[in-house]
Amino acid sequence: MLPITDKSRCExxxxxILRKKHLITxxxxxxxxxxxxxxxxxxxxxxxxxxxxxxxxxxxxxxxxQAFQALKIKVVSIELLVTIAVIGALIISNFEESAIVxxxxxxxxxxxxxxxxxxxxxxxxxIEMAPESAWRLTETGDYEEVDVNKVRVGDKLLVKTGNKIxxxxxxxxxxxxxxxxxxxxxxxPVHKTIGCxxxxxTIVDNGSLHIIAExxxxxxxxxxxxxxxxxxxxxxxxxxxxxxxFAKYYTPLVLLIAxxxxxxxxxxxxxxxxxxxxxxxxxxxxxxxxxxxxxxxGAKSGILFKGSDVINAFNKVDTMIFDKTGTLTIGKPQxxxxxxxxxxxxxxxxxxxxxxxxxxxHPIAKTIIDYFKETNQLSVQEVNVVKGGGLKGIIxxxxxxxxxxNFLEKEGVAIPDIVYKDVKELMLNGHTIVLVSVNGLCRLxxxxxxxxxxxxxxxxxxxxxxxxxxxxxxSGDNQGSVNLLTKDLGITEAYGGMLPEDKVKYIDNLQKQxxxxxxxxxxxxxxxxxxxxxxxxxxxxxxxxAIETSDVVLINNDYNSLTLALKLSxxxxxxxxxNIAMALIVVTMLLVSLIFSDxxxxxxxxxxxxxxxxxxxxxxxxLLKYKHK
Numbered sequence: 001m002l003p004i005t006d007k008s009r010c011e012x013x014x015x016x017i018l019r020k021k022h023l024i025t026x027x028x029x030x031x032x033x034x035x036x037x038x039x040x041x042x043x044x045x046x047x048x049x050x051x052x053x054x055x056x057x058x059x060x061x062x063x064x065x066q067a068f069q070a071l072k073i074k075v076v077s078i079e080l081l082v083t084i085a086v087i088g089a090l091i092i093s094n095f096e097e098s099a100i101v102x103x104x105x106x107x108x109x110x111x112x113x114x115x116x117x118x119x120x121x122x123x124x125x126x127i128e129m130a131p132e133s134a135w136r137l138t139e140t141g142d143y144e145e146v147d148v149n150k151v152r153v154g155d156k157l158l159v160k161t162g163n164k165i166x167x168x169x170x171x172x173x174x175x176x177x178x179x180x181x182x183x184x185x186x187x188x189p190v191h192k193t194i195g196c197x198x199x200x201x202t203i204v205d206n207g208s209l210h211i212i213a214e215x216x217x218x219x220x221x222x223x224x225x226x227x228x229x230x231x232x233x234x235x236x237x238x239x240x241x242x243x244x245x246f247a248k249y250y251t252p253l254v255l256l257i258a259x260x261x262x263x264x265x266x267x268x269x270x271x272x273x274x275x276x277x278x279x280x281x282x283x284x285x286x287x288x289x290x291x292x293x294x295x296x297x298g299a300k301s302g303i304l305f306k307g308s309d310v311i312n313a314f315n316k317v318d319t320m321i322f323d324k325t326g327t328l329t330i331g332k333p334q335x336x337x338x339x340x341x342x343x344x345x346x347x348x349x350x351x352x353x354x355x356x357x358x359x360x361x362h363p364i365a366k367t368i369i370d371y372f373k374e375t376n377q378l379s380v381q382e383v384n385v386v387k388g389g390g391l392k393g394i395i396x397x398x399x400x401x402x403x404x405x406n407f408l409e410k411e412g413v414a415i416p417d418i419v420y421k422d423v424k425e426l427m428l429n430g431h432t433i434v435l436v437s438v439n440g441l442c443r444l445x446x447x448x449x450x451x452x453x454x455x456x457x458x459x460x461x462x463x464x465x466x467x468x469x470x471x472x473x474x475s476g477d478n479q480g481s482v483n484l485l486t487k488d489l490g491i492t493e494a495y496g497g498m499l500p501e502d503k504v505k506y507i508d509n510l511q512k513q514x515x516x517x518x519x520x521x522x523x524x525x526x527x528x529x530x531x532x533x534x535x536x537x538x539x540x541x542x543x544x545x546a547i548e549t550s551d552v553v554l555i556n557n558d559y560n561s562l563t564l565a566l567k568l569s570x571x572x573x574x575x576x577x578x579n580i581a582m583a584l585i586v587v588t589m590l591l592v593s594l595i596f597s598d599x600x601x602x603x604x605x606x607x608x609x610x611x612x613x614x615x616x617x618x619x620x621x622x623l624l625k626y627k628h629k
Contacts, residue, residue: 014065017062018066021106024058024106025103028055028059028106029103029107031054032051032052032100035047035051036048049095052095052096053099055099056090056095056098056102058102059103063079063083063086063102063105063106066079067083076248076251076252080251081250082102082105085098085101086098086101086102088275089101091272100285105285107288130148131148131201133146133147133166134148134151135159136150137155137157143158148166151166151167151216152213153215154212154213155213155216156172156210156213157169159204159211161204161206162203162204164202164203165178165198165201165202165211167211167214168198168199168219168220168221169198169212170195170214171195171196171209172210172211172212173194173209174208174210175194175387176207177191177192177207177362177387178192178198178202178204179204180202181202181523181525189205192207199220200215200223201221201222206362206385221500221501257274257591258272259271261595274591274594285617286580286582286620287308288308289616290575290576290579290623291572291576293575293623294311294571294575296624297624297625297626298565298568302554302555302556303553303554303561303564305551306550306551310551311569311572312569312573313534314518314569315572317534317535318467319469319470319471319515319517319518320470320519321472321474321507321519321520321529321533322471322472322473322519322521323473323519323520323521323522323526323529324475324477324481324482324485326522326523326539326541327539328453328456328473328485328489329450329453330451330453331450332367333364333367334450335446335447336431336447337445338444338445339419339422340443340444341419341444342441342443349436349444350375350444351377352396353402355377355378355380356380356383356391356395356400357391358380359380364432364434368446378395386403386407389403389406390402390403390404390407399438399439400436400438402434402435402437404435405423408437411437413435413437413440413441413442414442419435423445426447429447429449430484431449432447432448433445433447433448434448452488455559458560459559459562459563460489460490462563463563463566466563466566470515471491471492472506473491473495474494474495474498475497476498476499478496478497482495483496500529501528503526507533511534516534517535518535518537519532519535519536519537520538520562521536522541523542524545527546527549530549536551537551537553538550540554552565568623575619575620578619579616579619582615583616586608589608590608
């Protein structure tokens with residue numbers, strides 16, 4: 001037993017080595033580059049060997065520590081396999097192989113670590129998005145600002161324009177428009193009146209609301225999003241790496257063969273030779289090289305794979321779930337239909353409409369202004385905003401009313417039957433309706449709707465041909481809008497009104513049925529689902545949180561790359577298996593020849609080793625030229 005102080009120092013040293021693993025990887029890489037320079041430019045073999053030995057020993061330190069830590073809990077890890085391979089290569093003076101094997105292994109670990117740290121920063125960003133304070137009603141009838149953690153169920157709160165709602169609750173007085181994108185993913189603000197539910201983390205775009213708190217602190221929907229992400233990431237982190245599953249059985253087998261040979265022959269040199277030849281570099285680097293080549297090929301086409309585990313999991317996907325707004329659709333409502341009821345004065349009516357819309361800051365107003373941007377602007381004499389209805393004002397001595405059908409009816413506008421017919425038709429097709437009245441007569445109807453991304457329909461067909469069996473849409477939008485979208489896309493399974501926790505439960509149920517699920521989304525509300533699915537896929541145009549909690553990012557926001565990502569992941573996994581098969585065939589041939597023949601020796605064995613490494617590298621490099629048909 002080591003004295004307590006020595007044991008503590010030893011643990012501290014181990015901790016420091018593991019903490020500096022990224023720096024060790026960098027230094028090891030620099031030493032390898034310097035060794036190649038000394039060999040090819042300076043022609044100094046001794047210096048080359050010294051540099052490679054230093055790179056090998058430095059890189060081996062953290063790997064050997066992790067192998068020992070795994071053995072302490074009775075786990076035979078890939079680190080043990082690498083340790084044996086490197087020590088064996090050093091014994092037989094194959095310094096180049098030992099240095100490159102340690103560097104590639106450490107570099108792969110660095111990529112995995114980087115992905116994990118990104119996840120943590122995503123959760124940190126979410127926490128920072130949460131509201132920190134609230135205006136609470138006191139016994140004296142005044143409102144005081146308090147820390148959000150001091151708010152209790154039943155407290156009455158005031159939320160003004162521009163502020164975040166601090167808790168989940170119900171509106172008891174007032175009305176306004178709330179941006180609920182962080183919860184539902186829908187970009188158009190939702191009108192809230194007495195009795196409507198509101199959620200923590202959403203923002204009041206317009207109006208003032210008095211609410212009563214129903215769920216506070218960790219029980220709010222927004223807090224549940226953070227909790228769901230953390231749980232999903234923890235569950236994924238426990239999944240075994242592809243190479244670990246293989247090493248669990250292969251490493252003990254090689255050790256057992258070497259031990260049996262020693263017991264039978266009592267030849268320690270033969271046993272060591274078996275250990276060295278049984279743990280070839282081709283086997284250790286076969287998967288990392290295939291991953292690096294495959295990830296590079298993906299990046300060239302705008303696809304970012306976050307590690308080897310992602311590629312292996314993507315290869316098995318049979319079900320794809322899509323968010324609606326911002327994922328299958330562009331995410332920005334646009335003017336889609338126009339019905340004119342006064343053709344002679346249409347340009348003037350458009351000018352009146354744009355002029356009054358410019359007086360307010362509202363997403364629908366911005367959509368209309370963007371569509372009619374070439375229209376002349378007139379001087380507005382008077383304007384009033386009617387919450388939940390629309391606008392009315394006086395422009396160029398004309399009385400203008402802009403809003404929904406109910407608002408115009410309340411204002412006494414004459415609405416012909418043709419307008420009612422058009423409103424019904426467009427609403428059935430998922431449009432938001434804006435009517436324009438001039439001097440008491442309805443003159444213009446505008447239908448606003450989010451547009452399906454241009455390449456989505458074609459890509460869904462390609463995915464079906466590629467073997468994806470099930471397609472589902474989960475959306476925070478209403479069921480009617482979801483049904484209209486999925487009908488156009490030929491997707492039969494679709495659910496609206498889904499909160500983030502509902503989506504996660506749905507994914508959990510599919511996974512319990514044995515489905516391998518990929519979820520495609522772009523918003524904060526999608527982050528728990530992106531983390532919980534076997535594979536989370538985000539568009540680069542999505543929120544930072546969605547991008548960082550996903551496993552695959554489509555950098556160019558193009559759905560044409562979705563099928564490529566799936567097929568490329570399958571090709572990468574196929575290449576990994578080919579590399580392992582080649583390495584195993586070589587190992588089997590070497591071991592059989594070594595044990596049962598006289599012609600095999602260390603020199604011949606190492607020559608075959610080098611040839612197998614070259615074969616594995618060349619096979620992996622083919623991925624760089626992979627073409628998607």
